[in-house]
Amino acid sequence: MAGPMKMRATSQGGVTEIRVLMAHPMETGQRKDASGKLVPMHFIQNVTVKLNGKTVVEGQISQAVSRNPVFSFRVKGGAKGDKVEVSWIDNQGETNKTEATVA
Amino acid sequence: MRALAAAGALALAGAHAPAFAQQSPYADYQRMAAESAPIELYEAGGEEAWKKPQGPKQVSLEKCDLGQGPGVVRGAYAGLPRYFADADRVMDLETRLLYCMETLQGRSREEATKRVFGNADQASEMELLSAYVAGQSHGMPMRPGVEHAKEKAAYQLGRELFYHRAGPWDFSCASCHGQEGLRIRMSELPVLSDPKHVRPLMATWPAYRVSTSQFKTLQWRMNDCYRQMRMPEPKFASELPVALITYLTVNAQGAVYRGPSIKR
């Protein structure tokens, strides 16, 4: 089951800053667990940011992004009450998304 | 190197940044890492755990008295550790949470402490609760209890433990943390008996440890130090770790709490 996500979108001076956190192991496939077995690759590959339903950022990321990734993005404009949605899909097909209202 | 301001740059920075020594070569790293740490995930998980009915009594922790009155979370962490009359002992946050789990929720100590320290895949209930409660004291001056006789006794015991050498290496806390200029590889060791050193440290626990991607607490830190000194690990929420946490927090009193934050 996909881990939790948290997001905050705040608007100031004509710019909306989006800060999004996502719980995810981002396993590189090179780490060994306690019993010495290699933990398989498991990482987010795509991150999509939408403002009021329209895609504004598409991110492709690798297993070299840190565990429990935290991203910040900025969009022009964005008024209080606008809807931001961030979704991700990982290499094992798991997905998650979260929404926030611009404050 | 400061980020150049784009049009309407936002000042969202530094909310949870530890107060580091200005000369530290890691100052920039610590500032940026603190800003980008996934702290809110743990605070949110903790709030959920706080409100979840559990135990034979099927109640939440929402009436737990953390020192400011039943259910008052805001500012509670900044007042800990302190003496609690109902338990007749000095308690730090985790000890008090355990007390509420036992008395309010009717849970056994055994069940409530079964998995008190988590791992990278899943934080423990205690770690999540600590993140939530501590976060509600962010920005407040730390004022642990110092007046009551038992609070003074806990401080004294903590101080004695700090200097007490034991174990196969004849180590005490002071062996590593008792004088200036000591290092383990590239990490400078803080002098924990010195308020100047210990204030920024105690102001930033509990914390997300980037090296292990885990959210850890002070009870864990005490436990792990004993493990690293090759001594038996102290019992969770027992007199020893509470005394040490009291000693450290009182040494740091007056510092503005900036946590939860990050550690290496």
Add this chain to the structure above:
Amino acid sequence: MNVVRRLLLQGAGVLAAGLLAPLSALAAWNKEAFGAKNAADALRGIGASGATPSSEVVLEAPEIAENGAVVPIEITSQVPGTRSIAVVIDKNPFPLVAKFDFAEGALPFVKVNVKMGETSDVRAIAEANGKHYQATKNIKVTIGGCGG
């Protein structure tokens, strides 16, 4: 199949110059570029072999990272018309770490935490109007001790 999706699936990873196309809802993942084992191949994989140094690409990152598991970086591109920002870490086993494509409305800005295995040059590459612009910073990764 629309032009954008075909380009992405081919692993070109770069929107054709001047194309203000909407980004596909489910972007493909540039397997070839992400699988490149050296910086030159990674850059080639995203069409950025000709990237030139530019002070208009601002890469903010600590000079010394206390731990390589989490190295915070912040990239802003002041090159007009920036459509994407990519991150390449030369000494990583797979140097291409991320690529962000910006549609109309997004600012060319990103903050991300990356893993570094050792001290290395870190590159931020911005693409604007078919050209690539690069900022490089050497980040030292130390082996700490206990650290709290």
